[in-house]
Amino acid sequence: MSREDDVRSVRAGRRTVEVHRPGKVLFPGDGGTKEYTKADLVDYYRSVAPFMLPHLRGRPLMLERHPDGLDGPRFMQKNTPESYPEWVTRVEVAKEGGTVCHTVCDDTATLVLLADQACLTLHRWLSRAGRLDRPDRMVFDLDPAGDDFGQVREAARLLGELLDELDLPSALMTTGSRGLHVIVPLNGHHDFDEVRAFSRDVADTLAAAHPDRLTTAARKKDRGERLYLDIQRNAYAQTAVVPFTVRARPGAPVAVPVDWAALDDPELHARRWTIADAVDQARTNPWAGLLGRGRALGPAKRRLNALNGHGM
Secondary structure, three states, rough: OOOHHEEEEEEEOEEEEEOOOOOEEEEEOOOOOOEEEEEHHHHHHHHHHHHHHHOOOOOOEEEEEEOEEEEEEEEEEEEEHOOOOOEEEEEEEOOOOEEEEEEEEOOOHHHHHHHHHOOOEEEOOOOOOOOOOOOEEEEEEEEOOOOOOOHHHHHHHHHHHHHHHHHOOEEEEEEEEEEEEEEEEEEOOHHHHHHHHHHHHHHHHHHOOOOEEOOOOOHHHOOOOOEEEEEOOOOOOOEEEEOEOOOOOOEEEEOOEOOOOHHHHOOOOOOOEEEEHHHHHOOOOOOOOOOOEEOOOOHHHHHHHHHHHHOO
């Protein structure tokens, strides 16, 4: 391979980022799945950046890297390497016995740099730098017992109806893995303990109303065939996959925002979109105006208590 093939210069906003070994296969083709290279990953992230960056700016990241592609080892990176350029935003986060210097992706150049580092999946905090203890997102992860997406659709509808009753706006996203995320925008006035306690109350309420189909049991052996309503991400220093991030699975599926009407689409499933067509879905702007409607939880708590008081 020539030197020209080893390094490719990519323009990203005001910066140029060098991409090393662009022809390296990160997602091997296998039967019905397509092969994708590092160049494909870079091109996807550069294309989706205008839609993805609003979900990234200001948020500490945990980076899921696969330097040798899906067939090689995976490691989770929290600390920002000293080798990263000085223009990459960082945030110091306190931890027991010291601090962690998380990467923050504020621009397209950083997104391209992370793709060059074979960072396939970006996991974000639910809070932002400057207010790390005050989340502005609440996440419910609908995790099926197997790969039954019908079970996920049903749970999403039930959860969406309950959140509507609580007068909380909510957004729906495929995870690119097996399930769906339901995301509620918050006004950032509550701490993680409050948000997690409320999300647990919502999940417990729903599971109690449908005990044969839904569960909040953290241990797999206690779930049986029921769908798990996972609220564990609503805690300090926990993360959730970023909208439009690629997942480390064959075929390069993507976590993609959808509108609630998508639940009626028979072709919808968790891996419906890949890096080949996720940008087209992004352009439909399915969450238009929704995430700016962050709510306080006080009124919703009162509504939930009233519902439970009436034996929902």
